[in-house]
Amino acid sequence: MIVIDLPALHDAGILVPGQVRSALAEQFRHLKRPLLRNARSNAEGPEHPGTLIQVTSALPGEGKTYCAINLAMSMAMEVDTGVILVDADVIRPSVFARLGVESTAPGLLDLLTRTDLALPDALISTNVPKLTLMGAGNPSLRSTELLASAAMDRLLRQLATEYADHVVIFDAPPLLLTSESVVLASKVGQVVMVVESGATRQDSVREAFVALRHCPVVLSVLNKCDEQTGKGRYGYYER
Amino acid sequence: MEDGSNPLLVEIRRILQVLHQRRWLVLGVVWVAALISMVGVGLMKERHEASARIFVDTQTVLKPMLRDLAYQPDIDQQVRMLARTLITRPKIQRLLERPDMSAAFDNPANPEAVVSRLLDQIKIVAADRGNIYNVTYRDTNLKRARLVVEGTVDLFVSAGTDVKKKDSVEAGQFIEQHIATTEGKLVAAESRLKDFKVRNFGLTGVSPQDHFARLGVLSEEVTQLRSTLRAAEQSRDAFRRELAAEDPRLPAESLPGAAPPVANELDLRIDAQRRQLDELLRRYTDAHPDVIHARQVVTRLEQERRQAAERRASEGERTRGNAATSPVFQRIRISLAESEAQVASLKSQLAAKSGQLDEARSRAGRVPQVEAELAQLNRDYEVVRRTYDQLVARRESASLGVKLDESSQLADFRVIEPARVTPTPVFPSRLHLGLIGLVASIGIGVAVALGLEKMHPTVRGVRMLEQLSGRPVLGTVGFASTPAWVQASRRDWRRLIVASVLLLALQGAWLGWLLARSVSR
16 A cells, blocks of 8 residues: 655645636536447457557657546546556656655566566555556566467456456557567557647657557647637636 | 728727837837938938030931841830940040049059949930930039040040041041052053053954954955956957967068978978878778878978978078067957966955955954953943942042031030039938938838737637637627726836937937038039
8 A cells, every 4th residue: 555645746836636616627527438339348358458448659758647647637537447557667667756755566578577476466556546556666677578478368358357456557668669568558448648749749649649540549638739629728727 | 899881990999009019129129220220321422413515416426236136126125225334444544544534533543443433333224305415423423424425425425536536537547548459450451451452453343243244345346356357368368369269470472472392392291191092092001101101201291390380480480579560469469468467466456355354354253252252341441430430429529528527516525514513412301211210210110010920829818719719709808997007008108108208309309400511502
């Protein structure tokens, strides 16, 4: 059990459940609906379980960790569903740092390398009722291979079956820099591509989407984007 | 989502977004550009323009060039031609050689370069109407600019008159030369004509018709003379016959004279001999020797008688001499003498006239040719004469023209306004350039930002993302309005404003200084 300092998180600009309606909350509420719908319908079959959602981007710094956390928080407010937020960015794990917590519990890579560990060992519950965390684990040079291994398949299947009422959100590394993300994307049910408005080059974005062409469900999110559908103005929302 | 209501507004918003996103880049570029422009403008030397206004009789000056053209060039072309004619390398070199000019140019090491520059930069521009032009030159040095324009204008004015004088002097010399040669030719032609006339004296001056008429007349006369001569000869012969028939002496009865007895004796003997011959002939034939002998005697005797008679006649005449006693005889003799004289004179006349006729006939063939040669010589002479007359007339008119030019007020070049320099520098002055530099810097900054965006387009807007990805777009996420973020944002803005204000202040000071400098001039 970790305690997340929710007010601090709120000050940092991340969604916190239980707070006043804010524009951010509204946005993520809007975003999560299709994801949840897909997760529940599970239309893609066992190869691509809909409850496994990967949040990634073309290049680093586009805001995928931010989006992943916010999505997790937003989904944690769901009535029927729980959320497992996995820090799959094995190269530069940032979820815990972003949440302002630390943990010594084993992580994803540990689960894959060590046979003595089981899935529940890596899951960490938090003071947010429906939110569970999993760390990235010890960094390894073979992380891509590990993620591509049969152990990963087993783990994912386990997550999909044993935690079928949970949505698993993977905060994955950038697509274009490493191959881990692509490998992971081929195993999950949904991929959320976070694109930073006005910063990422179109070529890169295109490339990233090409890398995901075999994935059945890829949804994109435009981050740091001012355009609104008539709601609010540039940057300054009601707190 | 985008609102597609007003694409222009959308575009403007997009541009502002881009600029805001890359604001520091824009600011940085503007700063650098502004600094560069400041340095550049500071180093620049302002140029001043000197100009003079002149009147150029374009048609006259351009006449040598226009002569060979089939069309009349328009004003622009004429101005350009004028510029090329008036501003030539040798003229500029001469200009540079003037002491004040070479001093102004600091005795340059490379005069060729200076000449080239001047050639390039001294401009002639048409002003107002027709033949009025502005001569302009720009230079960083006020005095030098004015000197150049002054010198150039002087050059035109003096060159114009020089050329004119030289032209007329040359023309005059040319005409004189020509007149001298033509005069020589004239004299030669005259002497040839004279020689010819002398050589063919008598033939010349007579027309062919006259000549043939003369021939006809001559032959008529000859014929007439011949017939007259024949008549005269006839009458003379008649007179001769008459004279011969007539006895110059009167008969013996009328004259105191006696008939000689000798004749009677001969007659008796002849009669006797004749009677004998007849007798013989009665008896014998002609072949009989007696008959032959008798005939011979008779013949001999008759011969004697005749001789005696002749002797008597001649004696009788001799004793009487020229004094013919018969008046008829005398008259006949006189007439004979006259007719003989006439015949002689007619003969001589005929001879003379025949001679003339022959001579005339022999010359008849040559007359047409002579006439032709004479005509040719006359023609040649006429031609030379005409040329000579024309040249003399032209010389007169040329000298008249020169006098007219000198005395008249019209000239090829006149200075309307002498060279003067505007104290304010020619556009663009440093002040102008400073302002332009500032505006340009800002423009460059904006352009760089937009250019980068163009070169490396980013994703803006959901529609673009949708197109790009070919996947559905979940939605958008805005900025989080956390206090930290707000503070950071505000700080950013503050920094931006400070930097911009600093830049503007610097530029303002710079421009102000330039303004003060330009006003103080």
